[in-house]
Amino acid sequence: MRFQIALLLAVILIVSPLLPVFSRTPLAGFQQDERLRISSTEVQLDVIVRDKRGRAVADLKRDDFEVLEDGVRQPIESFRLVTRSSGHSGKETETTAAPTTDRTVAADKKADPDVGVSVVALVFDRLSTDARKRAMDAALSYVGENANLSSFVGVFAINLSLNTLQNYTTDIALVKRAVERAGSLASSSFEAAQVAPGSAESAGQRAAALVAAENAAQSAGAAGNGAAAGAAGSAAGAASVDQQFAEMQQRTAETFEVLQRDQQGYATTNGLLAIVNSMRRLPGRKAVIFFSEGMALPPNVQQHFRSVINSANRANVSVYAIDAAGLRTESTLKSTRDEIERRSRTRMDTLDRAMNTPGPLTAGLERNEDLLKYDPQSGLTQLATETGGQFIGDTNKIAPKLKEIDEELNTYYLLTYAPTNQNYDGKFRNITVKVRRSDVEIQSRKGYYAVTPTGSSPLFYYEALPLAALNRPNPPRDFPLLSGSLNFPEAGQIGRTAIEVEVPASAFTFAEDREKKIYSTDFSIVALIRDQAKQVVDKLSYHYVLVGALKSLDATKKGKILFYRETKLPPGKYEIEAVAYDALNNKASVSRTKVEVPDADETRLRLSSVSIIQRAEQLKEKMDSPFVVADQLLVYPNLGEPVHKSAKQMGFYFNVYPAKGTPEIPKLTLEVWQGSKALASVALKLTAPDKQGRIQYASALPLESLSPGSYELRISVSDAKGTVSRSAAFTLEP
Numbered sequence: 158m159r160f161q162i163a164l165l166l167a168v169i170l171i172v173s174p175l176l177p178v179f180s181r182t183p184l185a186g187f188q189q190d191e192r193l194r195i196s197s198t199e200v201q202l203d204v205i206v207r208d209k210r211g212r213a214v215a216d217l218k219r220d221d222f223e224v225l226e227d228g229v230r231q232p233i234e235s236f237r238l239v240t241r242s243s244g245h246s247g248k249e250t251e252t253t254a255a256p257t258t259d260r261t262v263a264a265d266k267k268a269d270p271d272v273g274v275s276v277v278a279l280v281f282d283r284l285s286t287d288a289r290k291r292a293m294d295a296a297l298s299y300v301g302e303n304a305n306l307s308s309f310v311g312v313f314a315i316n317l318s319l320n321t322l323q324n325y326t327t328d329i330a331l332v333k334r335a336v337e338r339a340g341s342l343a344s345s346s347f348e349a350a351q352v353a354p355g356s357a358e359s360a361g362q363r364a365a366a367l368v369a370a371e372n373a374a375q376s377a378g379a380a381g382n383g384a385a386a387g388a389a390g391s392a393a394g395a396a397s398v399d400q401q402f403a404e405m406q407q408r409t410a411e412t413f414e415v416l417q418r419d420q421q422g423y424a425t426t427n428g429l430l431a432i433v434n435s436m437r438r439l440p441g442r443k444a445v446i447f448f449s450e451g452m453a454l455p456p457n458v459q460q461h462f463r464s465v466i467n468s469a470n471r472a473n474v475s476v477y478a479i480d481a482a483g484l485r486t487e488s489t490l491k492s493t494r495d496e497i498e499r500r501s502r503t504r505m506d507t508l509d510r511a512m513n514t515p516g517p518l519t520a521g522l523e524r525n526e527d528l529l530k531y532d533p534q535s536g537l538t539q540l541a542t543e544t545g546g547q548f549i550g551d552t553n554k555i556a557p558k559l560k561e562i563d564e565e566l567n568t569y570y571l572l573t574y575a576p577t578n579q580n581y582d583g584k585f586r587n588i589t590v591k592v593r594r595s596d597v598e599i600q601s602r603k604g605y606y607a608v609t610p611t612g613s614s615p616l617f618y619y620e621a622l623p624l625a626a627l628n629r630p631n632p633p634r635d636f637p638l639l640s641g642s643l644n645f646p647e648a649g650q651i652g653r654t655a656i657e658v659e660v661p662a663s664a665f666t667f668a669e670d671r672e673k674k675i676y677s678t679d680f681s682i683v684a685l686i687r688d689q690a691k692q693v694v695d696k697l698s699y700h701y702v703l704v705g706a707l708k709s710l711d712a713t714k715k716g717k718i719l720f721y722r723e724t725k726l727p728p729g730k731y732e733i734e735a736v737a738y739d740a741l742n743n744k745a746s747v748s749r750t751k752v753e754v755p756d757a758d759e760t761r762l763r764l765s766s767v768s769i770i771q772r773a774e775q776l777k778e779k780m781d782s783p784f785v786v787a788d789q790l791l792v793y794p795n796l797g798e799p800v801h802k803s804a805k806q807m808g809f810y811f812n813v814y815p816a817k818g819t820p821e822i823p824k825l826t827l828e829v830w831q832g833s834k835a836l837a838s839v840a841l842k843l844t845a846p847d848k849q850g851r852i853q854y855a856s857a858l859p860l861e862s863l864s865p866g867s868y869e870l871r872i873s874v875s876d877a878k879g880t881v882s883r884s885a886a887f888t889l890e891p
Contacts, residue, residue, distance in 0.1 A: 169514040198579070199234060200226075201650060203545065204570040204590055205600035211561060213568040214597055215240060224574055231574040239442070241567040243737055273735050275442040275566045276325060278432050279332075281339040282315050282425055282449035284719045288481035291342030292448035295479070295555035299446070299563065300332050308566060315428035317420065321559070350614055350837065353621055356872050381542040421459030425449075429465045434615040437472035441496040442566050444546065445474060448481045453538035460618045461535065468615040469544040470602045477562050478537035480550030554758055565600070571726060581607045583625025611685065612693035619700040623683040623738035623745060632747035636664035636753075639796035640684070640735040642752035643766035644726075645783040645812060648850050651763070652754050655783060658720040658735045659796050666778055668740035669707060676710045678703045679740040682720040694731070697722040720794075728756035757883075762876045763814040764825055767885035768794040770808030770855070771869070785811065786855050799890040800863065806857040807887065813852040813874050822852075823874040829858070830869040830884075843874075865889050 165686065206214040219236040279287070279296050281511070301308060313325040313334035320342075322337030429445065435441045454462055469476055542547040549558045571808045577585070587604045604620040609628055626633055639659045647653055654843050660682070667676045683698040699720060705713060718737075730753045736747040765783070773792045784792050792810050800807050815823055822843055843852050859868065871884040 160496070174256065199573045199575050200588075200605065202572045202574075202588070202590065203473060203475065204572060205545070205565045205568075206592060207598050208439075209596055209598075213564055214594075215568055217274050217570065217592060217594075221593045222572060223591040223593075224571070224572065225591070226574075226576055226578065227586050228589075229577060231577060233443055233572055233574050235571075235573045239569055239571055246852055259511055271564045274581065276436060276439055276444070277308045277310045277334065277434070277566065278313060278445045279310060279339075279443055280313045280315065280429065280432060280447045281342075282447065282481075283421065284450055285296050288448075288450050288528075289340055290551070291483055291555065292479065293336055293483040295481075295559055296336045296339075296446075296448070297333060298556035299559040300329055302337070306332065308563075311432075312336055312339060313428070314342055314430060315425055316342070317424045319424075319428040319431055321344060323524050331562065335771045345561075347464050352547065393531045404557045413415075415458075421456050422452070422455050423461065424464050425452060426458060426461045428630055430461075430468055430615055433465065433469045433472055433474050433476075434613070436474050437468075437613060438532040442569060443472065443474045444562065444566055445469075445476045445536075445641045446487050446562065447476055447478065447540070448479045449482065450482045451536060452540070454536050461669075462540075464615065464616045466540060466543050467606055468820075470605050471821075473602070474544065475546035475565075475600075475602070476540050478541040479555055479558075481535060481555070482550075483553040491528045502765065505725065514598060524690055543603045545599070545600050576607075578607070581609050582629045583621035583623075585621075588764075610662045610693060611696045616695040617698065617700070619681045619740075620683050620698055620739070622695075622743075623681050623736045624685075626736050626738060626745040627683075627685065627747060629732055633745045634747065635739075635744035636737075636746050637661055637800065638735070638737050638746035638748045640733060640748040640750050641794055641796040642731070642733045643768060643783075643794065644752055646755055646757055646763040646814060647783070647812075648759050648814065648817070650725055651757060651759075652725040653783065654724055654726050654740070654752060654754060655719075656685060656686070656722050656724065656733055656735075657794065657796060658682050658737065658748070660718045660720075660737050660746070662718055663717075665739045667710060667714065668741060669710070672708070676703075676705055676707055676713075680738060680764070681740070682718070682735070682737045684720075684722065684736075685734045686726070687734065694726065719724045726752075728754050729753075759814075759817040762816050762874060762878065762881055764872065764874050764883050765812040765814075765882045767870060767872050767883050768792065768810045769800070769885050771795040771798065773808075783812065784810075786853055790855075792855065794886070799888045800860070801890050802860050802863070803891075806859050808855065808857045809857040809870060809885065810853075811872055811883070813848060813854065815846055816878065817850070819876065821876050822846075823876045824871045825854070826875075828871040828873070829863075830871055831866060836863075836868075860889065863889055865891050 187649050204222070208214055215238060217238075219233060220253045222233060222236070224231045224233060261630055263716060279299075281292060284292060296312075300310065306329055309325040309327055311325040312319070312332060314320045314322055323331055325330065413823045429447070432445060452462070468474075525767055538548040540546075547558075549555060551560070566742070572590075578586070583606060585604055585606050587601075588602060590599055590601045592599060604665070605614060606642050608616065608621050608624040611624065613619075637660065641657050642653045643657075645655070646652045655802045665678055665680045667678055679702055681698060681700045683696065685693050686695040686697075688694050699722075701718065703713075720735075731751065733752065734752050735748045735750070736745055752766070755763060768784075773786075773790050776789055776791050779788065781792070782791065784794070792808070794810075812822055814827070815821070822845060825841045825843050826834055827837075827839050843854065846852050867886065867888050869884050869886050871882060873880055873882040875881070
């Protein structure tokens with residue numbers, strides 16, 4: 158029973174179809190100390206109450222408050238007033254209202270971890286020179302002149318990436334230096350795409366020439382003047398070609414503009430999302446002071462923007478959005494309207510006389526919604542009000558407004574309640590806080606998505622409903638779904654683990670647009686990794702919004718969707734919960750699998766998970782994947798599908814990692830088990846390790862002598878210090 162990799166390659170390349178698309182995107186490594194502390198299902202609210210003069214109201218009692226969730230009154234479990242000395246004195250005092258339940262403890266900083274300390278992130282978006290100077294001066298005024306701060310302050314700058322200029326500290330000198338650095342950084346500029354000088358005018362002239370030429374051709378033809386008709390026809394052809402080139406130039410500029418706006422929109426939202434999520438585990442009052450001149454929210458970015466708001470609400474972080482443009486000389490809506498009119502005129506200049514090509518005009522108008530979203534009064538206001546913060550705009554005097562923020566961070570009511578609706582259905586629940594006084598204004602977060610805790614990862618907008626499917630008493634199985642998890646304890650990354658989910662493409666809904674001749678989808682795949690304590694240690698997901706030509710729909714449905722992610726896990730046993738959710742018809746399927754990460758190090762012999770091979774494909778370029786064999790073949794593991802005996806043989810694959818520094822080549826034993834009975838056992842030879850310190854082994858198991866049924870392929874490797882074994886189950890069908 159000797160197997161050769163060459164035989165496996167030949168067999169698989171002949172009998173296995175190639176996947177049309179394959180994408181493997183690794184996720185940043187998980188760190189165990191970033192788990193979310195989960196103690197209850199209570200919802201915590203920081204509530205700011207001010208009178209009509211903007212002063213903090215600090216004399217309210219528990220009975221003065223009413224909390225509504227989706228219009229239903231909720232019993233307040235605990236209530237306290239938290240006050241600290243403001244003005245950056247460096248001193249803190251905390252008080253609390255009288256306890257109302259056993260859950261309410263004295264608001265002592267050491268005894269009450271829920272109160273904690275206040276944390277502020279100063280975030281500078283891409284800013285013009287004047288706005289950056291204004292934002293820097295306001296931030297320096299905010300931190301003050303004292304030796305220490307009463308809040309931990311971090312400084313960040315968003316350009317096309319997120320830069321940490323100063324990690325959280327109470328050292329005012331460090332914060333000031335970071336703010337001054339933020340004020341000196343240049344931002345990537347963005348200007349609306351423009352047609353090259355003179356091109357819009359020349360396009361209009363060419364369009365007019367085309368009209369005149371066509372009229373001349375028609376008149377000449379009617380008069381029987383062939384020569385004149387021919388000349389006019391030539392002029393018409395030349396004008397038509399010129400117009401097409403002008404439209405191509407316009408479309409090139411507009412396409413680049415759309416992509417650039419998407420890129421900048423994602424950079425801003427991703428930066429905010431990272432900052433907000435990093436605050437999630439911290440108790441106490443948390444705020445982001447965001448200096449911006451307006452958020453560009455193209456259609457592709459708007460849902461991601463919602464993820465920022467949702468994550469801020471889950472982390473109990475308030476965002477204070479500052480329009481650093483200052484006092485504007487004209488309405489932002491007027492500038493938006495002017496831009497829409499300018500673009501419409503430019504587009505109209507490129508249309509032909511008969512308006513037979515409405516596409517360019519439609520394409521130009523599609524950006525109008527984007528332009529409206531660019532108004533600071535829209536995106537920034539929404540970001541602030543929906544997270545319990547404030548929007549500060551239309552003023553050149555930002556510093557006095559920031560002092561109000563400092564007061565809010567140091568005087569607030571902390572309320573908790575256990576929702577009466579314990580059905581975690583993934584839907585958004587609106588929170589309304591009221592008080593029995595008519596002369597006050599209230600700030601608090603507006604709601605949350607009803608999902609169970611998902612570790613330290615942020616909750617993306619598309620994940621709520623799939624996660625809700627995992628919480629159903631009877632997990633749905635609306636369509637076929639397979640999942641698997643495999644560990645590859647490589648040198649330097651013992652916990653390297655691959656998660657795969659496979660779904661037939663035909664399982665999802667394809668919306669057909671007969672007019673545009675395209676199809677589209679909207680589905681998501683989410684995987685939760687739980688440790689033995691059932692706590693979520695990592696969350697992996699992807700949102701699939703696929704668009705394609707309608708003529709290729711049938712071929713697309715015959716394919717498979719393969720979700721692949723990698724993570725790094727500490728030693729232990731884990732369960733992976735995978736769910737695929739089709740948003741277009743509200744159907745889902747759930748699958749669960751297990752994986753074990755060995756407690757080993759590089760000085761000990763290690764063995765990867767054993768993969769039953771489903772198919773393989775020849776590599777055209779190098780890639781970093783544990784499933785790449787000899788730098789030339791990419792193997793795809795079987796995630797649980799039956800193996801047909803008619804295939805004659807079954808491929809399998811694993812890696813062996815000899816102990817570091819030992820010249821000994823481990824011994825290999827292959828066994829086939831059925832139930833508690835060993836059907837076959839054979840000793841095989843391994844080759845020397847490659848330059849990465851691993852021994853890759855791929856081969857094929859003959860199936861002729863095996864009857865249909867369930868089996869286990871067991872692999873054992875041994876050296877002078879011991880033996881390591883792993884196995885893979887498979888089902889054989891006729």
